[in-house]
Amino acid sequence: IVVPPNKSRRYKIASIPADGIGPEVVSAAIDVVSKLAKTLKTFTIEFTHIPWGTAYYKKTGAYADENVLDVLRSYDAALFGSVGAPDVPDHISLWGLLLAIRGPLQLYANVRPVRTFPGTQSPLRTVGAKGIDWLLVRENSEGEYAGHGGRSHRGQTWETATEVAIFTYTGIERIMRFAFTAAQTRPRKFLTVVTKSNSMRNGMVLWDEVALKVSKDFPDVNWDKMLVDAMTVRMVNQPDSLDTIVGTNLHMDILSDLAAALAGSIGVAPSSNLDPTRKNPSLFEPVHGSAFDITGKGVANPVATFWSAAEMLAWLGEEEAKEKLMGCVERVCEAGVLTRDLGGTASTKDVTKAVCDEIEL
Numbered sequence: 001i002v003v004p005p006n007k008s009r010r011y012k013i014a015s016i017p018a019d020g021i022g023p024e025v026v027s028a029a030i031d032v033v034s035k036l037a038k039t040l041k042t043f044t045i046e047f048t049h050i051p052w053g054t055a056y057y058k059k060t061g062a063y064a065d066e067n068v069l070d071v072l073r074s075y076d077a078a079l080f081g082s083v084g085a086p087d088v089p090d091h092i093s094l095w096g097l098l099l100a101i102r103g104p105l106q107l108y109a110n111v112r113p114v115r116t117f118p119g120t121q122s123p124l125r126t127v128g129a130k131g132i133d134w135l136l137v138r139e140n141s142e143g144e145y146a147g148h149g150g151r152s153h154r155g156q157t158w159e160t161a162t163e164v165a166i167f168t169y170t171g172i173e174r175i176m177r178f179a180f181t182a183a184q185t186r187p188r189k190f191l192t193v194v195t196k197s198n199s200m201r202n203g204m205v206l207w208d209e210v211a212l213k214v215s216k217d218f219p220d221v222n223w224d225k226m227l228v229d230a231m232t233v234r235m236v237n238q239p240d241s242l243d244t245i246v247g248t249n250l251h252m253d254i255l256s257d258l259a260a261a262l263a264g265s266i267g268v269a270p271s272s273n274l275d276p277t278r279k280n281p282s283l284f285e286p287v288h289g290s291a292f293d294i295t296g297k298g299v300a301n302p303v304a305t306f307w308s309a310a311e312m313l314a315w316l317g318e319e320e321a322k323e324k325l326m327g328c329v330e331r332v333c334e335a336g337v338l339t340r341d342l343g344g345t346a347s348t349k350d351v352t353k354a355v356c357d358e359i360e361l
């Protein structure tokens with residue numbers, strides 16, 4: 001989605017590195033974007049550090065301030081790292097920060113492109129695919145992550161828990177329109193709608209019905225639908241048959257991790273949490289989590305956060321800056337400056353320096 005840059009071209013960004021490798025990759029992305037701004041001289045960008053996350057929770061009892069939404073609304077966008085820690089239950093950390101932002105800010109479109117970078121390999125070469133170039137669109141505000149449900153009879157053998165998936169016509173229609181529009185901008189103009197409407201006979205059937213209805217407004221987009229279980233097989237066995245993919249919050253959370261691994265590594269997969277109405281600032285983050293197994297070792301792949309920052313620049317209207325940054329990242333990968341998840345030996349700092357040097361050329 002191409003928008004003209006705002007008139008001032010001075011951007012204020014909330015930087016929320018949070019947990020695990022988040023601070024390492026966000027700091028690398030700030031270095032790279034700052035270098036880009038200094039080199040291009042067409043815009044200015046200021047990052048403000050916001051210390052929310054697990055350390056904040058341990059100190060204050062909350063993952064973020066109560067006025068989290070007002071704080072974020074005072075910025076043009078947010079660059080997020082990762083949330084989650086080994087000694088805090090995952091549902092506390094996720095709901096304390098990320099899910100406390102996405103739903104209330106109505107960042108309903110989670111856009112997750114996946115691509116095999118030059119100089120890297122997809123495991124799918126074994127089925128004859130050169131690499132992957134897909135655009136995954138995840139419904140980000142309702143579905144299985146709506147937060148409805150509860151537990152009763154705690155501690156009894158008849159203890160019961162419900163997790164209610166909420167699907168609304170409005171919620172489905174807006175993400176479907178977003179996905180068809182996104183498919184329209186890609187050369188293949190092809191969309192696959194993922195559901196599970198054989199066993200889930202209410203919400204998923206509504207998804208199918210809305211897809212059919214919305215498709216009538218996009219006669220130039222070819223589309224098909226898949227059940228999510230069969231979709232995993234198609235992603236592995238017929239990767240070239242796919243292009244843009246849309247699905248529910250849970251389904252696309254899972255499929256986007258699979259897609260990232262099939263492209264080469266989850267270390268290169270970005271995501272944009274967008275409010276397409278632009279009433280609220282959007283949030284950009286790598287798909288990967290906090291990765292405590294490699295935290296502090298200096299080996300985290302910063303490319304997913306570079307790409308997320310590039311998408312942020314494009315969302316702000318700085319398309320030229322995005323293109324330049326992504327070109328530099330591609331050339332650095334092609335030159336073999338790769339972290340170990342991609343089969344290389346480079347550190348986070350090596351990759352960051354190589355991209356900064358490339359920007360200056």
Ligand code: GGG
Pocket residue numbers: 080081082083084094098253285286287288289290
């Ligand atoms: N940077 C992404 C991150 O921190 N992910 C943690 C996680 O568990 N995310 C689940 C989700 O994206 O819904």
